[in-house]
Amino acid sequence: xxxxxxxxxxxxxxxxxxxxxxxxxxxxxxxxxxxxxxxxxxxxxxxxxxxxxxxxxxxxxxxxxxxxxxxxxxxxxxxxxxxxxxxxxxxxxxxxxxxxxxxxxxxxxxxxxxxxxxxxxxxxxxxxxxxxxxxxxxxxxxxxxxxxxxxxxxxxxxxxxxxxxxxxxxxxxxxxxxxxxxxxxxxxxxxxxxxxxxxxxxxxxxxxxxxxxxxxxxxxxxxxxxxxxxxxxxxxxxxxxxxxxxxxxxxxxxxxxxxxxxxxxxxxxxxxxxxxxxxxxxxxxxxxxxxxxxxxxxxxxxxxxxxxxxxxxxxxxxxxxxxxxxxxxxxxxxxxxxxxxxxxxxxxxxxxxxxxxxxxxxxxxxxxxxxxxxxxxxxxxxxxxxxxxxxxxxxxxxxxxxxxxxxxxxxxxxxxxxxxxxxxxxxxxxxxxxxxxxxxxxxxxxxxxxxxxxxxxxxxxxxxxxxxxxxxxxxxxxxxxxxxxxxxxxxxxxxxxxxxxxxxxxxxxxxxxxxxxxxxxxxxxxxxxxxxxxxxxxxxxxxxxxxxxxxxxxxxxxxxxxxxxxxxxxxxxxxxxxxxxxxxxxxxxxxxxxxxxxxxxxxxxxxxxxxxx
Numbered sequence: 001x002x003x004x005x006x007x008x009x010x011x012x013x014x015x016x017x018x019x020x021x022x023x024x025x026x027x028x029x030x031x032x033x034x035x036x037x038x039x040x041x042x043x044x045x046x047x048x049x050x051x052x053x054x055x056x057x058x059x060x061x062x063x064x065x066x067x068x069x070x071x072x073x074x075x076x077x078x079x080x081x082x083x084x085x086x087x088x089x090x091x092x093x094x095x096x097x098x099x100x101x102x103x104x105x106x107x108x109x110x111x112x113x114x115x116x117x118x119x120x121x122x123x124x125x126x127x128x129x130x131x132x133x134x135x136x137x138x139x140x141x142x143x144x145x146x147x148x149x150x151x152x153x154x155x156x157x158x159x160x161x162x163x164x165x166x167x168x169x170x171x172x173x174x175x176x177x178x179x180x181x182x183x184x185x186x187x188x189x190x191x192x193x194x195x196x197x198x199x200x201x202x203x204x205x206x207x208x209x210x211x212x213x214x215x216x217x218x219x220x221x222x223x224x225x226x227x228x229x230x231x232x233x234x235x236x237x238x239x240x241x242x243x244x245x246x247x248x249x250x251x252x253x254x255x256x257x258x259x260x261x262x263x264x265x266x267x268x269x270x271x272x273x274x275x276x277x278x279x280x281x282x283x284x285x286x287x288x289x290x291x292x293x294x295x296x297x298x299x300x301x302x303x304x305x306x307x308x309x310x311x312x313x314x315x316x317x318x319x320x321x322x323x324x325x326x327x328x329x330x331x332x333x334x335x336x337x338x339x340x341x342x343x344x345x346x347x348x349x350x351x352x353x354x355x356x357x358x359x360x361x362x363x364x365x366x367x368x369x370x371x372x373x374x375x376x377x378x379x380x381x382x383x384x385x386x387x388x389x390x391x392x393x394x395x396x397x398x399x400x401x402x403x404x405x406x407x408x409x410x411x412x413x414x415x416x417x418x419x420x421x422x423x424x425x426x427x428x429x430x431x432x433x434x435x436x437x438x439x440x441x442x443x444x445x446x447x448x449x450x451x452x453x454x455x456x457x458x459x460x461x462x463x464x465x466x467x468x469x470x471x472x473x474x475x476x477x478x479x480x481x482x483x484x485x486x487x488x489x490x491x492x493x494x495x496x497x498x499x500x501x502x503x504x505x506x507x508x509x510x511x512x513x514x515x516x517x518x519x520x521x522x523x524x525x526x527x528x529x530x531x532x533x534x535x536x537x538x539x540x541x542x543x544x545x546x547x548x549x550x551x552x553x554x555x556x557x558x559x560x561x562x563x564x565x566x567x568x569x570x571x572x573x574x575x576x577x578x579x580x581x582x583x584x585x586x587x588x589x590x591x592x593x594x595x596x597x598x599x600x601x602x603x604x605x606x607x608x609x610x611x612x613x
Contacts, residue, residue: 061104078162109430145214158200160275184261192237365432399483479521481556559605567604
């Protein structure tokens with residue numbers, strides 16, 4: 001007779017625990033995927049669960065063919081130029097509504113979150129008050145409601161807002177105000193009916209009242225046709241929701257939180273400038289570029305004449321005037337129109353900040369085969385002059401973005417900085433950075449080609465690169481005035497037979513050294529005993545193609561000054577974007593386009609050699 005097997009209580013308990021553990025693991029895995037937003041918020045958050053949020057699409061992160069910057073670049077640049085704003089970038093969460101915007105965000109090493117909306121393309125520019133513009137604003141509102149539900153307070157900022165000072169110093173942070181919101185025009189009243197709010201910049205605390213406000217706001221989406229979400233919120237505020245939810249709302253003065261609708265008259269107090277009352281991205285970019293240029297002039301004047309700070313502010317307002325020319329469609333009358341010689345040098349003053357800090361930096365940037373890309377920069381190459389709209393470093397990095405198969409290479413770039421400003425700028429851009437210290441020498445200013453300090457800096461660079469070779473790393477060395485239009489590794493011999501592959505100023509088709517004028521602004525070198533000996537011997541002596549279909553890098557050699565390099569390399573990237581756009585538009589005519597292509601004249605560099613009178 002067979003007996004039915006019975007499980008003992010202990011066995012049953014074990015089975016139950018195993019099953020429960022299995023369910024827990026499955027749930028945990030699902031939770032990790034489901035809560036990607038939680039992870040993004042945690043990474044960007046301040047200790048008090050406050051974040052800064054901006055939403056971007058492709059139109060705001062990519063340059064048009066003729067543009068030299070983007071809205072996102074201007075926005076980020078303001079964090080660099082503003083007062084006490086640089087650390088705030090660590091708490092910015094960039095919400096990307098399309099893949100290109102997300103890729104650009106990741107390329108810039110920011111905190112990024114990909115907001116997916118099925119069946120909708122939010123990539124193109126959405127003109128103010130168009131149907132797609134309104135859709136995108138409501139999608140944004142729904143997302144921000146979710147952020148509040150997760151317990152995060154935040155500043156929401158459009159990327160057409162430049163941050164000139166830390167806004168938290170002008171906000172009430174004592175938890176009495178639930179919502180602090182910018183206005184197009186400030187009338188000095190706390191009553192909603194007296195203020196035209198602007199949802200392009202506001203600070204909101206997460207609590208039951210604000211969550212209810214956003215729930216109620218979003219619930220009116222389908223009953224508010226032909227209205228943007230900002231108008232719906234204004235109606236709510238004006239029709240009793242403040243009293244109903246016991247909300248405390250503060251309207252921010254345009255003296256501090258300025259915009260093109262109403263300029264701040266006090267440059268000594270202005271905190272943000274918003275390109276409101278402005279319809280198109282190109283107009284916003286142009287006028288915000290002017291804002292940052294005016295801001296740099298103001299800061300330069302204060303630095304030069306600190307005792308005249310008050311007078312400088314007044315004169316700045318009278319002369320600069322913050323005159324913006326955003327063009328509106330006249331069909332809407334309600335909107336405003338608004339030298340190496342001599343004996344070897346002795347660099348006994350050289351020291352590293354930490355003995356093996358360089359090893360750590362090289363390991364972080366290295367490819368699996370111990371190859372890195374190295375560039376050396378100083379302050380002159382990373383900071384804009386007062387009238388400049390970009391820097392040499394920005395152009396260099398932009399070429400990695402617009403080049404073919406070059407974006408991933410940025411992960412292996414080690415930026416070697418020879419002064420503190422350059423190092424700070426590198427860290428601000430979240431690159432792999434190394435601070436090269438040379439005791440008693442200031443390498444921060446521009447070193448004019450073949451000047452005494454220029455020669456010193458080149459020899460210091462050679463000594464540093466020798467140290468890299470000794471540590472077993474092969475590398476591409478590149479000046480930052482070299483534009484990377486294609487992946488150079490595809491054109492280099494990587495089979496281990498070539499020790500050094502180096503660029504030349506003019507190519508004569510002959511591999512013999514005596515027939516070539518080499519240029520050390522771009523070369524690939526393998527680390528081995530031969531190359532180390534070469535660099536040791538070298539240091540001991542210390543006393544453009546027309547085929548656009550194959551060109552890989554463009555170097556601003558034969559050029560004396562940084563401003564000339566920046567101008568002509570800007571033209572190079574503009575020519576490159578036009579070429580790529582033409583090939584994309586007319587793929588069957590690619591060969592004809594290539595044959596007819598011509599680079600813009602390098603007039604800036606040619607003129608840099610003329611005597612200055």
